[in-house]
Amino acid sequence: MDSKKQKSGYFSDIFPFGVAPFIIFVLTVISFLWLAIHPVARKKSSLSLWTFADLHYKAYKKLLPSFEESHPGTKLDLQIVHISAVTSRLRSALWAGIDVPDMVEVEISVAGSFFCGPIEDIGLRDLSPWLKSSGLYDRMVETRFAPYTNRGKIFGLPHDVHPVMLAYRRDIFEKQGIDLSQVKTWDEFVEIGKRVTIPGERYMIQFSQSNRAHIEVLLFQRGGGYFDKDGNVILDNDLAVETMKWYIPLVTGTERIGNDIGGGVVFTKSLEDGYILSFLCPDWMTKSVETDVPRVAGKMALMPLPSFESGGRHTSTMGGTMLGITENCKNIELAREFVEVIYLNRDDLADRFRETNIIPPLREAWDHAVFSEKRPYWSDQPIGKLYIDLADDVPPQYTSPYVGIAKAKLGEALSSCHAYYSKNGENGFDDFVRKRLKKAADDIRRIQRRNPF
Amino acid sequence: MNAISFRFYRLQRKAAPYAFISPFIILFCVFGLYPLVKSLLLSFYITSGPRSRVFVGWENFAFLFSDPDFHTAVKNTTIFALCSVFLQLPLSLGLAILLNNKLIKARNFFRFSFFSPHLFGQVFVAVLFGIIFAPQFGLLNRTLHFFIPGIPADTKWLVNPRLVMPSIILTSLWMYVGFNMIYFLAALQAVDKDLYDAAHVDGANAFQRFLHVTLPSIKPVAVFVMILSTIGSFQLFELPYVLLNQSPGPSNAGLTIVMYLYLKGFEAGDLGYASTIGWTLALGVFFVALAQVRFTRMWKREA
Numbered sequence: 057m058d059s060k061k062q063k064s065g066y067f068s069d070i071f072p073f074g075v076a077p078f079i080i081f082v083l084t085v086i087s088f089l090w091l092a093i094h095p096v097a098r099k100k101s102s103l104s105l106w107t108f109a110d111l112h113y114k115a116y117k118k119l120l121p122s123f124e125e126s127h128p129g130t131k132l133d134l135q136i137v138h139i140s141a142v143t144s145r146l147r148s149a150l151w152a153g154i155d156v157p158d159m160v161e162v163e164i165s166v167a168g169s170f171f172c173g174p175i176e177d178i179g180l181r182d183l184s185p186w187l188k189s190s191g192l193y194d195r196m197v198e199t200r201f202a203p204y205t206n207r208g209k210i211f212g213l214p215h216d217v218h219p220v221m222l223a224y225r226r227d228i229f230e231k232q233g234i235d236l237s238q239v240k241t242w243d244e245f246v247e248i249g250k251r252v253t254i255p256g257e258r259y260m261i262q263f264s265q266s267n268r269a270h271i272e273v274l275l276f277q278r279g280g281g282y283f284d285k286d287g288n289v290i291l292d293n294d295l296a297v298e299t300m301k302w303y304i305p306l307v308t309g310t311e312r313i314g315n316d317i318g319g320g321v322v323f324t325k326s327l328e329d330g331y332i333l334s335f336l337c338p339d340w341m342t343k344s345v346e347t348d349v350p351r352v353a354g355k356m357a358l359m360p361l362p363s364f365e366s367g368g369r370h371t372s373t374m375g376g377t378m379l380g381i382t383e384n385c386k387n388i389e390l391a392r393e394f395v396e397v398i399y400l401n402r403d404d405l406a407d408r409f410r411e412t413n414i415i416p417p418l419r420e421a422w423d424h425a426v427f428s429e430k431r432p433y434w435s436d437q438p439i440g441k442l443y444i445d446l447a448d449d450v451p452p453q454y455t456s457p458y459v460g461i462a463k464a465k466l467g468e469a470l471s472s473c474h475a476y477y478s479k480n481g482e483n484g485f486d487d488f489v490r491k492r493l494k495k496a497a498d499d500i501r502r503i504q505r506r507n508p509f
Numbered sequence: 510m511n512a513i514s515f516r517f518y519r520l521q522r523k524a525a526p527y528a529f530i531s532p533f534i535i536l537f538c539v540f541g542l543y544p545l546v547k548s549l550l551l552s553f554y555i556t557s558g559p560r561s562r563v564f565v566g567w568e569n570f571a572f573l574f575s576d577p578d579f580h581t582a583v584k585n586t587t588i589f590a591l592c593s594v595f596l597q598l599p600l601s602l603g604l605a606i607l608l609n610n611k612l613i614k615a616r617n618f619f620r621f622s623f624f625s626p627h628l629f630g631q632v633f634v635a636v637l638f639g640i641i642f643a644p645q646f647g648l649l650n651r652t653l654h655f656f657i658p659g660i661p662a663d664t665k666w667l668v669n670p671r672l673v674m675p676s677i678i679l680t681s682l683w684m685y686v687g688f689n690m691i692y693f694l695a696a697l698q699a700v701d702k703d704l705y706d707a708a709h710v711d712g713a714n715a716f717q718r719f720l721h722v723t724l725p726s727i728k729p730v731a732v733f734v735m736i737l738s739t740i741g742s743f744q745l746f747e748l749p750y751v752l753l754n755q756s757p758g759p760s761n762a763g764l765t766i767v768m769y770l771y772l773k774g775f776e777a778g779d780l781g782y783a784s785t786i787g788w789t790l791a792l793g794v795f796f797v798a799l800a801q802v803r804f805t806r807m808w809k810r811e812a
Binding site: 069072073077084140143144147148150151152166169172173174177256264265266267315316317318321322325326331457460461464467468471472475499506507508509 | 559667
């Protein structure tokens with residue numbers, strides 16, 4: 057007992073705070089030493105690529121072994137990063153200069169946000185010298201470079217074209233004795249919509265009263281948008297006003313033919329139940345629909361968008377991805393060679409179409425047999441060819457660092473116009489729409505003016 | 510003990526406390542103090558990432574106070590904070606009183622049931638309520654339409670700008686009422702029973718006992734919960750961000766101050782303006798909390 061006390065007294069002389077703090081202290085020291093001796097291993101790769109799309113990831117992963125085999129000593133690091141995270145993670149990496157990938161796929165709606173600030177600080181390489189000297193620029197759909205171009209420099213290679221068609225429940229329309237594929241203009245479409253829509257039970261088309269995604273597609277179809285080629289805001293021009301005035305009555309009140317009850321499982325159910333009869337459908341969406349709504353296989357069909365006027369454009373665009381090469385990339389030649397494989401190889405692009413339904417922007421790939429294959433899900437339509445026929449007519453989407461704000465402002469204007477029309481109908485509507493879109497555009501201009509770079 | 514070991518012992522006695530608090534001090538300086546000072550400096554710049562910046566003095570603050578989106582964010586956040594204080598806390602207190610009553614059977618089961626939503630985390634709850642609020646097929650719409658056929662089944666809780674904030678508040682009520690109830694329950698259990706007996710003898714009815722015994726006794730906890738709820742409400746971010754599909758919702762109806770800070774700093778890349786928002790928020794919360802403390806002191810004096 058005495059010897060125990062003596063020992064304890066001796067211990068408290070050295071470390072007077074007790075046994076427990078001593079153990080914590082020792083553990084802390086051991087942990088620090090362990091981490092110091094075993095730092096987290098850095099990935100050693102010749103080239104790294106981040107993508108946000110699972111379908112892209114799977115398609116590229118298949119190509120890695122053959123690429124690595126044909127380039128001895130090369131190790132590729134392919135990472136999938138969630139679409140919401142890729143922007144913030146890439147931005148943080150570029151800002152900090154740590155863990156910046158050599159190549160990265162960026163979604164079209166956020167690409168513009170990287171072009172803020174001095175051009176030398178963008179962090180992505182200007183691809184235009186390479187694209188022009190290799191002739192690649194002329195081999196691809198030119199309008200698809202627009203969203204990735206800033207101050208005359210091209211920072212991204214387009215992954216896709218994403219023309220928009222109209223997908224519809226062929227079986228339900230046929231039961232009604234309607235051949236929707238014969239419809240050529242939106243006016244004809246709306247007439248049919250008024251006949252088939254049953255409020256609360258069935259709607260002609262998925263059009264949202266508050267989400268700007270659909271009206272944006274229609275704006276692009278008419279040649280409008282958020283910004284012109286020089287980055288000036290055009291959200292309040294006559295085209296935008298006319299489009300808003302045309303759109304709002306279609307999603308408002310008991311006479312409406314459009315409704316939107318959401319995406320995901322809700323969309324699946326609404327399509328299965330015939331609650332929504334048609335929707336704007338870019339090529340990438342056909343794959344999601346095939347996967348998520350298998351019960352309507354063989355009952356769906358695609359047709360070009362009705363035009364706003366006779367002879368007008370029958371398509372628009374929704375979504376997109378660019379591939380950028382960062383300033384961090386040390387082996388540019390290797391990066392370009394990998395780009396050749398994943399973006400420019402005809403057979404690989406055909407395989408990619410099989411897996412994703414996404415048509416490539418590279419024209420020389422379009423005559424591949426895969427694009428003419430009939431798809432049972434889409435009533436045996438050759439969906440690849442249908443989209444390719446529209447690809448060269450896809451409108452340009454000019455962008456700006458303020459595109460995110462512009463999209464939010466269009467959404468706000470849409471909601472306000474909807475609320476006004478619900479309450480007042482046509483009374484003073486024209487004036488309200490003009491003022492509301494002017495306000496939205498002025499808000500963006502006000503923020504634009506603050507940019508000192 | 511010789512002289513050297515005695516000196517070593519004294520040195521150790523003196524140095525040990527500093528050695529123990531040094532990890533905190535170092536970490537606080539690196540991850541707390543430095544970012545605070547840096548963000549204060551940044552708030553006087555327009556930036557594009559950390560490398561490109563232009564000094565603009567007070568312009569960020571001037572722009573902020575005339576920024577309609579910031580006004581919307583402040584309005585939304587204030588509405589949420591007011592609902593937290595005037596709706597959530599009374600509900601929490603009510604539940605606590607109910608579950609403190611010995612006549613209620615399976616009290617522990619109910620206590621855990623009401624508390625458990627807090628265990629899931631805001632992101633999970635937001636995803637869950639995203640499905641519950643779904644138009645046409647969502648649980649809430651189906652139930653409401655079943656009992657009140659006048660309410661359309663395709664009510665767009667997260668799409669209609671007027672319904673967005675009520676939806677966020679409803680979700681947060683489900684999540685936090687039970688959590689705050691625990692604080693009140695602990696406070697109620699600590700109230701001296703003799704005070705109730707004395708009040709009873711004096712002829713006080715149940716409401717009078719609540720007003721003159723319960724409330725003054727739990728006041729320190731109530732003030733603590735109120736300040737914590739207010740600060741938490743002003744920091745609202747994940748719940749609406751996930752519930753509204755990583756956006757501020759239609760017409761910015763779900764935009765909160767912290768969400769606006771995030772969008773400006775990490776999506777638009779203007780860290781300077783985001784710092785301005787952050788400091789304005791910090792000052793705002795400080796003054797609101799100060800006002801709450803002053804108010805409750807005044808209440809104490811009057812009592």
